[in-house]
Amino acid sequence: MKLKLLSLIALLFSVTMSRAQDLINLVPKDAAFAAVLDLNQINTKLKFEELINIRCIEKMSKTMLKDIVKADSVNYLNLNKYGIQVNSKAYFYFKSSDKMYYGALLIALNDEAKFAKLVKLLIGDEQNIATKENYKYAAKKDIKIVWNNKSAAFWSAIISPAQKDSLQVTLRVKFIGDEKNYLTPPPPPPAFGTLDSIKYDANETVVEPVEPVQVETSPIPSETNNDSYVAPDSTNNYNYSPNDYSAYDQMYAAVDSLCDSIKNVWCTSNTGIFLKDKGVNSLASNKEFADYIKNSPDGAFVLDYGMFTKLYMNSIWKSTLGGAMTDPYKFIQDIYGGLTMYAKAEFKKDDIGISFDVKYGSKLNEIYKEVKKKKISTNFLKYMDKDLMGYYAVGIDIAGYSKGIGHFLRELLPSIPQYGDVAVSAMDVIDIFIDEQAIYKLFTGDMVLAVNGVKPIEVVHTSYNYDDNYNRTEKTDTTTQMQPEIQFMMGVGNITDVNKILKLLINLKVLRQEGNLYCVEYNNNPLPVYISIHDGILFIGNNKANIANPVVYPKDKQLDDEHMKLFSKNTFVAYASMNNIAKYFVKEGSDKTQRSFMEVAGMFTNIKIYSGHKGDHGSTNFVMKLTNTEDNSMLDLIKFFNALYIINGNDQDRGI
């Protein structure tokens, strides 16, 4: 039932809106996570009520919404009947404090009768709707709904792990008697035959410790200062022997029950905040986010990564390490402090674009502040066949990153007990003996790994000759086999020093030289690897002929200018030609696999990921170029998944 309720909420999230108001004012500016879906745009690309005609959507929605489908077997995906209009934006946010975590899904809903029906659908009883101040609300377990004639919020709250830890510590002292026992495992179970002598009662452990909690008479937190709420000290009511085997069970049950009580009080007191206009403290006043979504993406979110990390680490650190290593922990918190992630998705006609932008905090900026490199050398592109399967290219500012990470380590290491100072001293000693500048200049920091496609590669193998009496002697034969040709290219900075390293490797018997070609020949080398240097590039690959004399493709055989632009504006580019990959794999594997690859080839032309760094921002983009857009990229994507769904045999049962 819970799954069904959550599923419906997810559906609501996908289709709800209001023309009358922008719900962004209901979202707090300091939410750790806030997301928006432009349902108005999505609805023009994806008529929700028509999704029922797509088999996988029909099947999955029937499975998830079984009871609703029974009530209305035809129009259950038509959300207008639930009072939901599909013309604007919906929001979801998550906020946290030291004591409570809470979040809400905000939708527009302006029909009271339909709101009542929706409550009945989700909660099971419309009579449970209560009225308070200027809103109505209903709740069932973790599903809570509040409505104010214009909009509705589906919300939930849980007590924070830090608060729970704090209660646990208090109760542990009461139950177990010694805080030092925190990491000590519970006493072993009693020996067989002695169970009767143990006071163990499952019912007692749940009920008795909780009953004395006077939650109803406790001070109620205010809506604006909910963190000031202090849990009632009911722990003095427990009087159990530390030697009692059930003490741990009772303690955990007491903690859970007390948390529930505190949560209920908080929820009762704070229902109204979810529909309260936050004014200048709303997400609408977050200028950076407003700028980020000014091109009207279909969906976007902003995440205060630093806050998430702080909350997560605070809890984990305390419970796993008992608060040890506080300094490095704080340092790592600082690293993520102020780090904010923005993301958005845009479904255009011929492609699907998803982008992630990260705004670094001050500590992380220290690592990046000396990183000047903004592009990847385009010199590699002439060695890359336009029919390749894929590649990834990286441009690393070796000196910049090294200095940044050096600063970082010199600040972090001293905070680590015992070995931190030793590590810093070791770094100082290395600085004395190592010519860092020479290392930085060894390579340019540009590199590409390309899978040039399946190409004929020579394989030397052993076969046999037979004499007049069929006596066998071995001979060496060469055959040509079709193999994926892998080519790694790295820009050489100081060719003299690189040659010195190659000579060292030859002397160490790691490499063997054949003219201008180097062969890797260490023991048990699993794959043939050849190395050469041409045109200021170190070539490494498995095709001996191509590495010995790298092919420079004529302009019309090279990748198009778009790749030139990608290399010129990014420090990381990954590209996969789905058509070329599918052409190879479509002949491999089972019928299902082959059909799946045919679908992939039919759907995607290529997939690109590229990212770069600018000032205190990092940006990553993920773009899927579609082959043939029949409708629009969003609908095509759903149809694509539907095709895979059918190919994989999930379409057998047409019943519910």
Place this chain on the structure above:
Amino acid sequence: MKKHLHKLNALIIITLVAFTCVSCFEIVEEINLNDDGSGSFCFTINMSQSKLNINSMLLLDSVNGRPVPKKENLKAELGKVEAKLKEDGRITNVIVKENWEAYIFSISGNFNNIETLNKAINNISVGLGKLKGGSPQVADNFSYHDGIFTRLYNYNLVKDYNSLTEKDKVVFNNAKYTAIYRFNLPVKSFSNVDALKSKSGKALMLKLNIKDMITNHKTLANTINLK
């Protein structure tokens, strides 16, 4: 007879299924037979033409859902086979050659009579069978009486072959089996029409596609009359 399936060549073939995609390999069976029934043997499997594929597969845990044997396990089992043959004592001059770069492996030795050779082959079959976790049944592969040397082949692997997936069957498409028998006396006649007599007249060679053997389109069986 149909029960007597999994013998040396069958075991090698089935073991190779674990190396799916190893579509080019050759098994060479050589017997040098003296007039008194003693002689020497050498069994070789040459997978050098597929070494790129094998190298790749050895980096994986499984291929097509089948676990890829670890090199260490293969070495250990080969060592056990060698030790068992030497311990038995009936086969002398036992030599196991392992070429892990070209993936060529051979076992050779001398025998006093054909029965000893049959037992040795069965020992090898059992040893290699452990690689697949099986317990193969064993039976004679050769006989020699009154100047007539017979290569026995009474296997029916069609059912086993048909139970393989299409991708696994590909393994056998280009695999070859070569049988060579050398004698002191000239060969007077032989029963297998695919066999070739050497220019010297004292040796026979039979080259078959393993897929044809498995599907019973061709056979290794051969009766060779030396008198």
